[in-house]
Amino acid sequence: MQIGKTIDELKVGEEASFTKTITEVDIAMFAAITGDFNPVHTNEIYAQKTHFGKRIAHGGIAAGLVAPILGMMLPGPGTIALEVRNKFLAPVYPGNTITCTGVVQEKDEERNIATIYFTLNNENSVKVMECWAKVMPPKKVS
Amino acid sequence: MQIGKTIDELKVGEEASFTKTITEVDIAMFAAITGDFNPVHTNEIYAQKTHFGKRIAHGGIAAGLVAPILGMMLPGPGTIALEVRNKFLAPVYPGNTITCTGVVQEKDEERNIATIYFTLNNENSVKVMECWAKVMPPKKVS
Amino acid sequence: MQIGKTIDELKVGEEASFTKTITEVDIAMFAAITGDFNPVHTNEIYAQKTHFGKRIAHGGIAAGLVAPILGMMLPGPGTIALEVRNKFLAPVYPGNTITCTGVVQEKDEERNIATIYFTLNNENSVKVMECWAKVMPPKKVS
Amino acid sequence: MQIGKTIDELKVGEEASFTKTITEVDIAMFAAITGDFNPVHTNEIYAQKTHFGKRIAHGGIAAGLVAPILGMMLPGPGTIALEVRNKFLAPVYPGNTITCTGVVQEKDEERNIATIYFTLNNENSVKVMECWAKVMPPKKVS
Numbered sequence: 285m286q287i288g289k290t291i292d293e294l295k296v297g298e299e300a301s302f303t304k305t306i307t308e309v310d311i312a313m314f315a316a317i318t319g320d321f322n323p324v325h326t327n328e329i330y331a332q333k334t335h336f337g338k339r340i341a342h343g344g345i346a347a348g349l350v351a352p353i354l355g356m357m358l359p360g361p362g363t364i365a366l367e368v369r370n371k372f373l374a375p376v377y378p379g380n381t382i383t384c385t386g387v388v389q390e391k392d393e394e395r396n397i398a399t400i401y402f403t404l405n406n407e408n409s410v411k412v413m414e415c416w417a418k419v420m421p422p423k424k425v426s
Numbered sequence: 427m428q429i430g431k432t433i434d435e436l437k438v439g440e441e442a443s444f445t446k447t448i449t450e451v452d453i454a455m456f457a458a459i460t461g462d463f464n465p466v467h468t469n470e471i472y473a474q475k476t477h478f479g480k481r482i483a484h485g486g487i488a489a490g491l492v493a494p495i496l497g498m499m500l501p502g503p504g505t506i507a508l509e510v511r512n513k514f515l516a517p518v519y520p521g522n523t524i525t526c527t528g529v530v531q532e533k534d535e536e537r538n539i540a541t542i543y544f545t546l547n548n549e550n551s552v553k554v555m556e557c558w559a560k561v562m563p564p565k566k567v568s
Numbered sequence: 569m570q571i572g573k574t575i576d577e578l579k580v581g582e583e584a585s586f587t588k589t590i591t592e593v594d595i596a597m598f599a600a601i602t603g604d605f606n607p608v609h610t611n612e613i614y615a616q617k618t619h620f621g622k623r624i625a626h627g628g629i630a631a632g633l634v635a636p637i638l639g640m641m642l643p644g645p646g647t648i649a650l651e652v653r654n655k656f657l658a659p660v661y662p663g664n665t666i667t668c669t670g671v672v673q674e675k676d677e678e679r680n681i682a683t684i685y686f687t688l689n690n691e692n693s694v695k696v697m698e699c700w701a702k703v704m705p706p707k708k709v710s
Numbered sequence: 711m712q713i714g715k716t717i718d719e720l721k722v723g724e725e726a727s728f729t730k731t732i733t734e735v736d737i738a739m740f741a742a743i744t745g746d747f748n749p750v751h752t753n754e755i756y757a758q759k760t761h762f763g764k765r766i767a768h769g770g771i772a773a774g775l776v777a778p779i780l781g782m783m784l785p786g787p788g789t790i791a792l793e794v795r796n797k798f799l800a801p802v803y804p805g806n807t808i809t810c811t812g813v814v815q816e817k818d819e820e821r822n823i824a825t826i827y828f829t830l831n832n833e834n835s836v837k838v839m840e841c842w843a844k845v846m847p848p849k850k851v852s
Contacts, residue, residue, distance in 0.1 A: 631770065632746070
């Protein structure tokens with residue numbers, strides 16, 4: 285069975301990243317998943333009157349970009365997320381390309397808990413989000 | 427312009443909730459948005475060998491159910507999310523019906539910041555997640 | 569340029585039909601298009617307590633099955649829909665296979681208007697909807 | 711169980727509205743739901759040669775905006791749609807922001823039937839559609 289890195293194998297300072305362009309399709313699908321039709325996401329005329337100037341993507345879309353890192357790379361398959369904390373720093377517009385980079389910040393081998401710290405930047409190096417995830421890495425299958 | 431409740435109008439203890447059944451489609455769409463193809467979400471054979479026993483929904487799907495509450499109800503349109511903290515307590519399987527209930531926990535009128543506390547329960551009253559969101563409610567258009 | 573049948577070419581009594589299975593994906597996408605998260609479509613526990621017994625598809629999903637007939641077959645490309653009237657007769661559940669059959673009911677050559685009458689049946693021959701569409705067939709490109 | 715307004719509670723003249731920007735994604739999803747690949751919706755080159763000048767949204771997309779009003783607001787959950795009549799008055803292009811406003815036009819308390827009349831306007835106040843919906847509002851759970 286495919287497993288990710290165990291707490292032993294994870295190194296503090298180790299990094300992984302994932303980049304994706306956020307599109308209209310992401311907004312439509314996130315609205316479909318969540319039922320969030322907040323006009324700042326789905327009503328262009330309303331959004332133009334806000335200080336954002338146009339529609340923005342749901343916060344959960346950028347926040348979701350930590351998922352492929354935790355679940356596929358660092359630590360990878362078998363990881364269990366216990367807690368995430370997201371700070372939203374700048375809006376994400378459809379068309380922005382977001383790079384999410386995670387780094388192992390600390391690990392507690394006894395309790396099998398690691399903290400991965402993420403920064404999310406757009407294509408102009410504006411930090412749009414940061415995130416701390418406390419996870420249990422997979423255990424070695426004996 | 428349609429706005430939600432201002433910090434003045436929000437009452438500590440005030441509640442709103444939203445319920446939705448999580449389906450296969452939500453898993454497919456969340457994977458499409460985020461690129462998270464962790465086998466525990468998308469590989470049934472792999473998932474059967476984990477202690478979950480079958481595929482589970484991405485954590486971000488349930489976490490996303492706070493969005494329609496913050497953006498459409500409590501406080502509603504014009505709200506800016508500053509920070510969210512999610513604790514994942516139990517798995518969500520496709521077919522589970524999740525009720526997300528938010529309650530205004532505290533508010534700081536001077537800084538215009540409110541904390542909304544959310545509990546997410548499945549149809550069997552198992553708490554699957556809890557979440558704290560620090561938000562700036564909309565300001566009255568003068 | 570590809571055009572459908574002109575009013576001259578259409579025959580009263582002429583038929584065309586289209587069949588499709590309605591799935592969860594259709595419900596998720598229709599909710600995404602319209603913002604309709606009525607619990608009878610998206611909350612299984614709620615829906616079980618209604619007289620439907622489980623979630624039903626949005627009425628607009630079955631109603632949409634007249635579109636491929638009008639726009640691709642009868643009359644076909646170039647048709648302009650002026651008016652449709654839909655009667656909802658029985659619920660459509662995810663998993664139902666709906667056959668939509670249109671027949672040219674009358675035509676007014678002078679005003680270039682045809683009425684197509686549709687019946688929509690599920691796989692058990694239960695009529696779930698009927699529809700009348702008043703359309704302007706395409707004109708011959710000279 | 712969450713229910714909408716009963717026939718007693720509905721007031722003739724009472725209004726509700728919903729606004730959404732129509733995007734490319736809506737066209738792709740409506741085509742996916744219905745199989746309507748009429749070139750005026752999905753073939754830009756064809757559409758440029760029509761008098762519309764570019765691709766237009768399917769009529770069923772705008773028509774679908776009555777659904778969140780009937781099912782979530784007026785009358786709301788528990789409503790059963792009996793019949794809808796849609797008049798298509800002007801094309802909807804991707805990028806248009808459509809406001810759908812429903813008003814209770816008449817009600818027949820004995821038969822528990824209400825008629826809601828809808829107008830749909832784009833951001834330039836052009837009426838693109840009107841709709842009459844005959845519905846059975848929910849009954850009080852005793």
